[in-house]
Amino acid sequence: MYAILSTPNFHNQAQALAQKLQLPLHTEKIKDPTFYLYYNDDGLSLIATHLNLGPLHLDFNHGTLHQRLQRATISKEPLARAVGLHKNPHLYLCDATAGIGREGCLLASLGARVTLVERSSIMVALLNDALNRCNAAWRDRIDLIAADSRDFLANTKEQFDVIYLDPMFESHSHKAQVKKEMQYLQALMGPQEDADALLTAALSLKPGRVVVKRPLKARCLLDKKPDFCFTLATYRFDVYGFF
Numbered sequence: 001m002y003a004i005l006s007t008p009n010f011h012n013q014a015q016a017l018a019q020k021l022q023l024p025l026h027t028e029k030i031k032d033p034t035f036y037l038y039y040n041d042d043g044l045s046l047i048a049t050h051l052n053l054g055p056l057h058l059d060f061n062h063g064t065l066h067q068r069l070q071r072a073t074i075s076k077e078p079l080a081r082a083v084g085l086h087k088n089p090h091l092y093l094c095d096a097t098a099g100i101g102r103e104g105c106l107l108a109s110l111g112a113r114v115t116l117v118e119r120s121s122i123m124v125a126l127l128n129d130a131l132n133r134c135n136a137a138w139r140d141r142i143d144l145i146a147a148d149s150r151d152f153l154a155n156t157k158e159q160f161d162v163i164y165l166d167p168m169f170e171s172h173s174h175k176a177q178v179k180k181e182m183q184y185l186q187a188l189m190g191p192q193e194d195a196d197a198l199l200t201a202a203l204s205l206k207p208g209r210v211v212v213k214r215p216l217k218a219r220c221l222l223d224k225k226p227d228f229c230f231t232l233a234t235y236r237f238d239v240y241g242f243f
Contacts, residue, residue: 003033010039044129056184058130069109082230082237091161096149108138119148153201163202166213167195210240
C-alpha cells in the first residue's frame with residue numbers, strides 16, 4: 001500500500017526513510033502502492049495515486065500554514081482561547097491528534113510548549129521533515145511523538161496543563177468535501193472510531209483542561225456534557241475542566 005520513490009538527487013534520503021519505515025524503495029512509479037513518499041528540493045512529500053489531489057507537502061516556512069501562523073494572535077484564534085492561552089500563554093499542552101500539525105504548531109507559535117502525538121508513521125515522517133526545515137523560533141517548543149495516543153496517554157509521566165483532541169469524524173457524521181490535507185488524513189487513517197476511548201484516556205490524566213474539537217451538530221464524545229463550549233459557525237470546542 002505504501003512505498004518510497006527514489007529520485008535521482010535524493011536517493012540517500014529516500015533509502016534511509018525506506019529503511020526506517022520498512023517500506024519498499026522504487027526508482028519509478030509502479031501500480032500497486034496507493035501512496036508514495038518522495039523527496040525533492042522542497043523536502044518530503046506524499047502523493048496518493050487514487051485521489052488526484054496533487055502531493056501533500058508540509059511547510060511552516062512558506063505558504064498557507066506559514067501565513068496563518070504569522071497572522072495568529074491569542075485574541076483572534078478561538079482555539080487559543082479554548083485551551084486557555086489568554087489566561088496563561090505558556091501552557092504545557094499535548095495535541096494528541098496531531099495530523100498535519102496545524103493546531104499544535106499554531107499554539108506553539110502563540111507561546112505554548114506542545115507535544116504532538118501522531119499514530120500514522122507516514123504523517124510523522126512528513127511532520128518531522130517539515131519541523132526539521134522550520135526556522136521559526138517556536139520550533140524549539142515542539143516535541144513530536146510517534147505513538148497511538150491512547151497508549152501514550154496511558155503511560156506518560158508528563159503533567160500536561162491541557163490535552164487537545166481533534167479526532168477524525170465518525171464515518172456517518174461528515175459528508176461534505178473537505179480540504180486536501182483532511183482528505184489525505186481520511187485516506188491514510190479512515191474515521192477515528194476510537195474517539196470516545198481517546199477522551200477517556202485524556203480525562204484519566206486529570207489535566208487542567210481537555211479540549212475536543214467537534215462538528216457543530218455532532219454528539220459529545222462519551223455523551224458527556226462539557227463544562228463549557230466555544231461555538232463557531234461549523235464546529236465547536238467542547239471544554240472539560242477549568243483553570
